[in-house]
Amino acid sequence: xxxxxxxxxxxxxxxxxxxxxxxxxxxxxxxxxxxxxxxxxxxxxxxxxxxxxxxxxxxxxxxxxxxxxxxxxxxxxxxxxxxxxxxxxxxxxxxxxxxxxxxxxxxxxxxxxxxxxxxxxxxxxxxxxxxxxxxxxxxxxxxxxxxxxxxxxxxxxxxxxxxxxxxxxxxxxxxxxxxxxxxxxxxxxxxxxxxxxxxxxxx
Amino acid sequence: xxxxxxxxxxxxxxxxxxxxxxxxxxxxxxxxxxxxxxxxxxxxxxxxxxxxxxxxxxxxxxxxxxxxxxxxxxxxxxxxxxxxxxxxxxxxxxxxxxx
Numbered sequence: 001x002x003x004x005x006x007x008x009x010x011x012x013x014x015x016x017x018x019x020x021x022x023x024x025x026x027x028x029x030x031x032x033x034x035x036x037x038x039x040x041x042x043x044x045x046x047x048x049x050x051x052x053x054x055x056x057x058x059x060x061x062x063x064x065x066x067x068x069x070x071x072x073x074x075x076x077x078x079x080x081x082x083x084x085x086x087x088x089x090x091x092x093x094x095x096x097x098x099x100x101x102x103x104x105x106x107x108x109x110x111x112x113x114x115x116x117x118x119x120x121x122x123x124x125x126x127x128x129x130x131x132x133x134x135x136x137x138x139x140x141x142x143x144x145x146x147x148x149x150x151x152x153x154x155x156x157x158x159x160x161x162x163x164x165x166x167x168x169x170x171x172x173x174x175x176x177x178x179x180x181x182x183x184x185x186x187x188x189x190x191x192x193x194x195x196x197x198x199x200x201x202x203x
Numbered sequence: 204x205x206x207x208x209x210x211x212x213x214x215x216x217x218x219x220x221x222x223x224x225x226x227x228x229x230x231x232x233x234x235x236x237x238x239x240x241x242x243x244x245x246x247x248x249x250x251x252x253x254x255x256x257x258x259x260x261x262x263x264x265x266x267x268x269x270x271x272x273x274x275x276x277x278x279x280x281x282x283x284x285x286x287x288x289x290x291x292x293x294x295x296x297x298x299x300x301x302x
Binding site: 004005008009010011012013014015016017018019020027030031034035037038039041042043044045046047048049050051052053054055056057060067070071074075076077078079080081082083085086089090091092097100101104108109111112113115116119120122123124126127128129131132135136139143147148150151152153154155157189192193196 | 208209211212213215216217218219220221222223224225227228232233236239240243244245246247248249250251252253254255256257258259260261262264265268269271272273274275276277278279280281282283284285286287288290291292294
């Protein structure tokens, strides 16, 4: 999946490079059309994500305990903390780093949303979150073994309910299925609120 | 544009959850829904790539952006893993002492 994503992106970049040789006025129009199409596509994708979440009745009806609710909260806070430390060494302001890291691996949301504000910021968000998904898949077995099973869930971020779930269950045990799914679900619901909020800050 | 896009996105997500709750009866993701998500994802990614390629400024800064992304991804992963570890380690230690 991750390689397919990178291939599609590369194809898009190639097409964009070809189009960049066109008349500057036409380029501006293409930019605008691409922006509108991206925003429309993102709305449809979020509707589809919502449809999927709404269908998971057993999970939506589940009574979570405090421990389960702490995982997504700590995941979000830890990601923002990591972003704060990274911003000290990078040519990024705090709110720019927070908006990228608070996406918790949901690259299709943050990458697209931040691209509509600034293409450079969106590119960083997209790459950082694709890399987070890749890192999560590689590190989850080791983190589950050496740190804590719940740390492994938090590394997965928003992907704990889909792409990283099989790896999590295999390396941290079946009992992590419910907390992992719930953590991913809550982060998926929270990211569309938190990222625009952090992106609007000026720190 | 301001808050129009985030509002639209949140409304789409909430509407989706409500419609899914009402109309989707299976616990597994319906095939058409998975397909719709994949089509949206790949179209959006193609368009993002297109925009990056179209903008010479972003394209020329790709190497530096890649390094920044890598640092941000490592710090976010490490931050969430260690904070979760510290809190649960502390909670479990306190529970152990009480017992």
